[in-house]
Amino acid sequence: MAANIPTHAQVQGGIGATEPGISHDEHLHHDEHHEQNFLQKYVFSTDHKVIAKQFLITGIFWAIIGGTLSSLFRLQLGWPEATLEWLQPFLGKWIEGGKLNPEFYLALVTMHGTIMVFFVLTAGLSGTFSNFLIPLQIGARDMASGFMNMLSYWFFFLSSVVMFTSLFIETGPAAAGWTIYPPLSALPQAISGSGMGQTMWLVSMALFIVSQLLGGVNYITTVINLRTQGMSMSKLPLTIWAFFLTAVLGLLSFPVLFSAALLLIFDRSFGTSFFLSDIYIAGKALSNTGGSPILFQHLFWFLGHPEVYIVIMPAMGMVSEILATNARKPIFGYRAMIGSLLGISLLSFIVWAHHMFVTGMNPFLGSVFMFLTLIIAVPSAVKTFNWLATLWRGNIRLTTAMLFSIGFVSLFIAGGLTGIVLGNAALDIQMHNTYFVVAHFHLVMGSSAFFGLWAGVYHWFPKMFGRMMDEKLGYIHFWLTFIGVYLVFLPMHYVGIAGFPRRYYAWTGFDTFSQFADLNKFISVAAIVAFIGQFIFIFNFFYSIFRGRRATENPWNSTTLEWTTPVELGHGNWPGAIPAVHRWPYDYSKPGAAEDFIPQHVPYSQTQSSNLPYEKEME
């Protein structure tokens, strides 16, 4: 393994793979003359920028699928009495007599969750931006191992193919919820989705975990080992800190999910009883004894909880960067921002059982987890106040990316507050499994992370494709989405408090809920309108790749290293030597400076008018 990776990188025009003795300049000449065919350049590429775009476009594809599924089940929830005959050509046998098949409804919910959490907000978000920004912002020519990086994408691709295929099989896709709790997920007799669909789900997730690990070890190694001269850990942009810690979380938690999935596979296909015991189905007793379904929940949530931070932390990092750039102010509390990321990372591993307050756990244990959970409010609040303080009296430029970043902060606050409610065991027992929970995590994790993703795309699009996205369409996209998201999820808190349980196909059987039928219709309309609004973004994205206004090298007057690269980026990132770094990444509006930003690679000797007393020594 040790030898193969450099060799491979060399074949691909690999940068940083020179043998000792070949000088830097010679190597670059060699690189310029290197012709790559289409397959090498765009498909089996080891260039981190191409891999990032592959992750992004696959992520966009998955987001469309995930959104479509949610529109389908919102149709059912908003208009439970309506006939859905017109969907027959699309859904086939899952429409029975004009009605959506209830088991297929569960499959829709399951696949929506799986796709959004893993394929869009994990692979699509951190896969895209960790790949794109880590080498560019730390001043490296590529990832530590371009080959493993390529494998990471292709494992994700394979995993996507399996998951996508499972949507079309006869017994339907997995239907036991994205958390696939056994025994429901373990027994094909229990629900048709637990047959072939669940098997494919597990295979797909196993491939996905391999992809995440290959990517994650690469991100960590690159950040630790390949920083340019002067780029100490305390000069890293907050994006890199966020990606780095996200990768650490993935490295520690995904293997545990793999264990859980493996045991579940054995239970399903090899007759073991890790999670199964004393089960009767249709009056028939199963032979499995001795298993514990709660054990699965422990293993699952040991990943599952860090997973929500894997989803949100990259967005936090990018938002910090975009807010500082567009407020033309240094990020408030740089070190506190790093400290809070570290705090969140650490805490994320010791709070998993707050997802399990109602599993009959010892109340004392529950109170320990409750205590730890509520402590997460502290680093989260540190971040929130720092973002607000960064905005305070800034010279704010409302670019689309900035709007989405501010939207992120808003959603994170709105969703985070209900997290404090749900973190309390006593309240959670009441709210558990209601729409209150759905509203909470869709705001704080789902929508927030999506806003971070959009902010990142709008902000770094010029570096990715050398062109700008259209700002007017961006504004329309932002306001539609921002208002839409609140209109969908604020009412959900209300129906949640009223006791609406999650994952129900219809509430028409309960008189209590009949007065909320209008509210549910309202939520459905808002959700479907907001979803359709996303096609504005998709149009803007693809149109701008080919027809957008040409970008300049540093369109946002930003300080970080990626903006020192040319507009047309080749493999290797910098045509000449990699710039060395002299200062932190947030020298915006520094008093006495000629311009309102000083890039990281500008030495103090060139900025004597603005140097602070302690910086004079470094001139």
Added chain:
Amino acid sequence: MHSSEALNTKQPATGIHPTRFLLILMIVSIFMMFAGLSSGYIVRRNEGNWLEFDLPAGFIYTTLLIVVSSITLQWAWLAARKDNLAQVRTALVVTFALGVAFLVGQWLLWGQLVEQRVFFGGTDANPSGSFLYVLVGLHGFHIITGLIFLIKVLRKSFQYQVHSRQMLSIGNVTIYWHFLGALWLYLYLFLLLNH
């Protein structure tokens, strides 16, 4: 991914070669997987309905095999440091053979478990036995990856790419193999104490 250029303009970092760093991170992830399984084991065991059985005595022999194979691999590494290629090859072959013997031993012990009526799956299975099969099997799978790694380094040694100034690959395989040995020692002790 060493290059003279990268070394010149790089922030002095850990001093560990990136490839080795990648390997260490992978070891961390493998460790986490087994940590997950063994904590699951303890949680499940404390819930009762746990079939008690004696661990086959043969595990002590396979344990010895894996310990000796670590020693022989260390011998290969030391020989490479002294540029003694003949010894490197011998030691690598011996390590490989011991690794295969370890795997065969584990396989035979599975057979012995079945004779003891400790099953992996089926109506008579209990999670206590299933866990044992999973832990041994998953560890065995990683031993296979280690054996493949050993073959690659052996091939390199025949191409004169393993010597005192090219210690990376043999160093990496040594780290990985020692880890797998230590992992087995941990699993063995864990099973002895908790079966």
